[in-house]
Amino acid sequence: MSREESNTCQRRPYFQPLWLIGLSVIILDGIGDFIFIGMAPQSLLVPLGALSLGFNCILAPLFHNEVITRGIVLSTAIVYAGTIVTVLYAPKDKEDYNLEDIRVFATTVEFVAFEVFNVCFIGGTYALGVACGFGAGHYCGLAGCFGGQTLLLAKCLSELLLNALLSDDWGDWKRSFVPYVMALGMVGTLFTQLNFLNSGLHKFEALRVGPLYQCFFICFGITGGLIFFQEYHYMIWQDIIFYCVGIVILLVGVAVLVQQRVAAKPTEVTRDDSSDSLLENDMGGSEQEGVSITPTSGVALNNAEQDGPSELVIT
Numbered sequence: 001m002s003r004e005e006s007n008t009c010q011r012r013p014y015f016q017p018l019w020l021i022g023l024s025v026i027i028l029d030g031i032g033d034f035i036f037i038g039m040a041p042q043s044l045l046v047p048l049g050a051l052s053l054g055f056n057c058i059l060a061p062l063f064h065n066e067v068i069t070r071g072i073v074l075s076t077a078i079v080y081a082g083t084i085v086t087v088l089y090a091p092k093d094k095e096d097y098n099l100e101d102i103r104v105f106a107t108t109v110e111f112v113a114f115e116v117f118n119v120c121f122i123g124g125t126y127a128l129g130v131a132c133g134f135g136a137g138h139y140c141g142l143a144g145c146f147g148g149q150t151l152l153l154a155k156c157l158s159e160l161l162l163n164a165l166l167s168d169d170w171g172d173w174k175r176s177f178v179p180y181v182m183a184l185g186m187v188g189t190l191f192t193q194l195n196f197l198n199s200g201l202h203k204f205e206a207l208r209v210g211p212l213y214q215c216f217f218i219c220f221g222i223t224g225g226l227i228f229f230q231e232y233h234y235m236i237w238q239d240i241i242f243y244c245v246g247i248v249i250l251l252v253g254v255a256v257l258v259q260q261r262v263a264a265k266p267t268e269v270t271r272d273d274s275s276d277s278l279l280e281n282d283m284g285g286s287e288q289e290g291v292s293i294t295p296t297s298g299v300a301l302n303n304a305e306q307d308g309p310s311e312l313v314i315t
Contacts, residue, residue: 030190033154034154034157034158035158037151037154037155037158038155038158038159038161038162039162041090041091041092041225041229041231041234042151042152042155042221042222042224042225042226042228042229042231043090043091043222043225043226043231043243044087044090044091044092046151046217046218046221046222046225047082047083047086047087047090047218047222047246047247047250048083048087049214049217049218049221050079050080050082050083050214050218050250050254051080051083052210052214054076054080056206056207056210056211057072057073057076057207068207069260071256071260072207072257072260074256075253075254075256075257075260076253076257077253078249078250078252078253078256079211079250079253079254079257080253081249081253082246082247082248082249082250082251082252082253083246083250084246085242085243085245085246085249086243086246086247086250087246088242088246089235089238089239089240089242089243089246090235090239090243091231091232091234091235091239092234096159096162096163097156097159097160097163097229098159098160098163098172099160099172099176099178099179102156102159102160102178103178105228105229105230106228108227108230110227111227111228114223114224114227114228118145118148118149118220121141121145122142122145122146125138125141125142125145126138126142129142134199134203136200136203136204136208136209136212137212139196139197139199139200139203139204139209140196140197140200140209140212140213140215140216141212141216142192142196143193143194143196143197143200143213143216143217144213144214144215144216144217144218144219144220145216145220146189146190146192146193146196147189147193147197147213147216147217147220147221148217148219148220148221148223148224149185149189149220149224150186150189150190150193151221151224151225152221152224152225152228153182153183153185153186153189154186155225155229156182157179157182157183157186160172160173160179197209197213200212200213207257208258211254211257211258212254212258214254215251215254215255218247218250218251219251222247
């Protein structure tokens with residue numbers, strides 16, 4: 001879609017081949033996630049999503065012409081190291097849950113408090129976005145929170161579906177409407193998640209939105225699995241400590257990755273229409289020869305005496 005915006009004759013998304021290919025990959029990925037999420041603890045699967053940041057570094061320059069710096073590669077390596085530590089000490093055991101188990105989990109005090117926090121986070125983040133303008137953090141925070149809810153509902157549905165297929169007992173699906181309500185809720189949270197994520201990708205770089213989204217998604221996804229399914233019961237204190245250390249390393253890597261991407265972004269130079277001259281940065285308004293703005297702005301101003309007008313060189 002970013003390439004399509006540069007064309008003079010823009011097409012609707014469903015007429016763009018790349019958009020259709022991307023949508024097909026997302027659908028296939030969602031089907032695979034739904035199948036395999038019922039085969040392992042949620043707190044084990046969620047950190048693995050951070051591995052997509054490595055592919056993001058490969059694909060973003062190809063599709064969006066974004067620059068990959070040494071700092072971005074190093075921070076991505078930190079993310080991978082945190083992911084490895086987290087997976088090594090994540091809970092490995094998994095039980096099969098039926099509809100009654102899920103009902104019990106949904107009524108615990110811990111999970112109710114977690115859902116209240118989610119509602120407050122969504123409402124507060126959206127209100128701040130409306131009041132102050134939506135930034136990358138607002139879009140990624142909302143997408144990550146809804147993504148955690150989508151993952152939790154998908155995990156519950158996957159458990160019920162796998163149990164029904166393996167035991168050939170569809171009693172939970174025949175006697176109760178709860179699985180169908182969860183399915184509708186999952187579809188709703190999924191489309192809301194994609195809406196906020198796509199809005200962020202439309203306004204900001206993929207190398208910035210991707211890490212921020214993964215940060216929020218990992219936090220909400222892991223917390224949801226640990227609290228709802230009480231997966232911390234399968235962990236000893238040593239596992240809990242190193243698991244938390246791995247999560248911290250992972251989030252630090254994501255934070256560094258975002259900072260590296262912001263530092264690599266060139267700053268635009270504004271033009272003062274009233275004076276018809278470029279705004280000066282800490283120059284005291286005086287005319288100087290051979291003045292150059294720092295390389296971090298990405299602009300060098302050549303104001304040497306010439307016969308013609310000043311030359312603006314974009315580096």
